[in-house]
Amino acid sequence: MMKSTLVVLMLITVLLVSSCAPKGVPSEAKRDDFGCWPPSCSLIPDQQGKKLCEDWKAGKQVQWFDCSGFSDFPNCVKLCELEKKNNLQADAGSDWTPFSQSGSESQINNGPDSTSYASQLKEVPPFCVNDNEDHRAQLIYARPQDASDRYDLLAPKIRKWAGQGNGIVNAEAKRFDVNANLKMACEGGKLSVLNVVLTTVTTKRADLYLLTTELRSKGFKEDKVKYMVWYDGIVTNPDGSPGTKAEAWLDNWPTTSFGQPQDDRPTDENLFNQGADFSFVYQQFDGGYAQIAMLHEYSHTMGVVQHSSPHHTGDGHCKDSKPVHLGGQDVNCAFNAAHPSYKPELEVYGDACNGFGFRYDCGNDDYFNPKPEPGSYLATHWNVGLPMNKFIQFDNIEKK
Numbered sequence: 001m002m003k004s005t006l007v008v009l010m011l012i013t014v015l016l017v018s019s020c021a022p023k024g025v026p027s028e029a030k031r032d033d034f035g036c037w038p039p040s041c042s043l044i045p046d047q048q049g050k051k052l053c054e055d056w057k058a059g060k061q062v063q064w065f066d067c068s069g070f071s072d073f074p075n076c077v078k079l080c081e082l083e084k085k086n087n088l089q090a091d092a093g094s095d096w097t098p099f100s101q102s103g104s105e106s107q108i109n110n111g112p113d114s115t116s117y118a119s120q121l122k123e124v125p126p127f128c129v130n131d132n133e134d135h136r137a138q139l140i141y142a143r144p145q146d147a148s149d150r151y152d153l154l155a156p157k158i159r160k161w162a163g164q165g166n167g168i169v170n171a172e173a174k175r176f177d178v179n180a181n182l183k184m185a186c187e188g189g190k191l192s193v194l195n196v197v198l199t200t201v202t203t204k205r206a207d208l209y210l211l212t213t214e215l216r217s218k219g220f221k222e223d224k225v226k227y228m229v230w231y232d233g234i235v236t237n238p239d240g241s242p243g244t245k246a247e248a249w250l251d252n253w254p255t256t257s258f259g260q261p262q263d264d265r266p267t268d269e270n271l272f273n274q275g276a277d278f279s280f281v282y283q284q285f286d287g288g289y290a291q292i293a294m295l296h297e298y299s300h301t302m303g304v305v306q307h308s309s310p311h312h313t314g315d316g317h318c319k320d321s322k323p324v325h326l327g328g329q330d331v332n333c334a335f336n337a338a339h340p341s342y343k344p345e346l347e348v349y350g351d352a353c354n355g356f357g358f359r360y361d362c363g364n365d366d367y368f369n370p371k372p373e374p375g376s377y378l379a380t381h382w383n384v385g386l387p388m389n390k391f392i393q394f395d396n397i398e399k400k
């Protein structure tokens with residue numbers, strides 16, 4: 001029953017496509033999605049994206065929006081462009097945005113999952129720093145001494161996640177015709193991932209302070225380096241229960257808490273523009289959203305999000321997009337429920353992105369804008385998207 005409905009729908013689609021397609025284009029009985037969709041549409045965090053996927057898979061005619069919204073997913077750009085070319089109805093909804101049909105918010109919690117939608121993100125090679133002279137991120141695989149060594153398994157994944165995180169930054173800058181890449185330590189032509197065994201922590205007990213203290217004692221304290229650590233274990237609360245899944249430590253920060261007054265000066269002497277900082281992503285992210293978490297925490301060490309910015313939360317994040325785990329797009333938008341200033345009623349998000357895929361600053365008005373409007377907030381405050389940031393390599397920017 002279901003099957004025959006599908007066939008009829010597909011036939012209609014094929015008929016519509018072939019009637020408007022130029023002669024000579026073969027119509028296919030089975031449509032190729034070019035690898036755009038995940039195995040199950042339910043893996044797509046964005047509600048409209050999920051519906052688009054379901055409708056498409058059901059053989060329905062779908063209304064594609066701007067194909068460039070898929071820039072993080074090249075296979076979907078291909079599919080979108082082909083369908084728009086072949087689909088008479090495609091351009092009818094030019095003012096259609098994926099969040100315009102409000103009312104149903106995504107309830108999906110993808111969690112750590114190797115088939116997460118984020119795992120499809122495009123990898124873009126970071127900018128390789130091969131010496132000790134330049135500013136850079138250093139990838140580290142760290143484990144407690146009582147855990148087995150998974151370096152050989154994890155190091156290639158850590159490189160991939162770093163490349164996927166860089167892909168998000170790179171895609172954001174491309175919107176401004178700027179080529180931006182995270183500067184990262186390389187060795188032998190690939191990203192360097194150090195293998196570090198920690199002796200002051202165990203699989204049962206670890207915390208940010210112990211991790212940072214031991215790493216610094218091992219010499220990871222160069223002021224030109226921000227250490228991007230993937231820790232093969234969990235951190236624990238004082239009562240032994242599992243702690244947070246990812247966090248950052250700002251080594252040179254003048255106050256003890258990230259929520260304190262920050263340095264938003266638009267100068268290369270900005271305190272965020274140096275090491276030695278640490279961004280940690282813990283074992284829970286193995287295989288799912290590690291790339292998002294790595295970029296998120298690393299961004300904190302670069303000064304994202306300032307408490308003077310238009311859509312800040314007061315705890316180092318932005319609120320003009322839902323967080324990624326709630327189906328939003330901005331990798332740095334969220335409220336930190338563990339922060340002293342947190343109240344559940346504060347947790348209200350805007351919808352500045354209205355698109356698809358992951359973004360590095362929805363609206364480009366809070367932390368990343370390679371070409372800020374003169375006089376705007378990001379033209380007059382610390383802006384991670386400008387060449388004054390020593391930890392991102394910029395090209396194709398007009399020199400002053």
Ligand SMILES: [Zn+2]
Pocket residue numbers: 296297300316317334
């Ligand atoms: Zn955060």
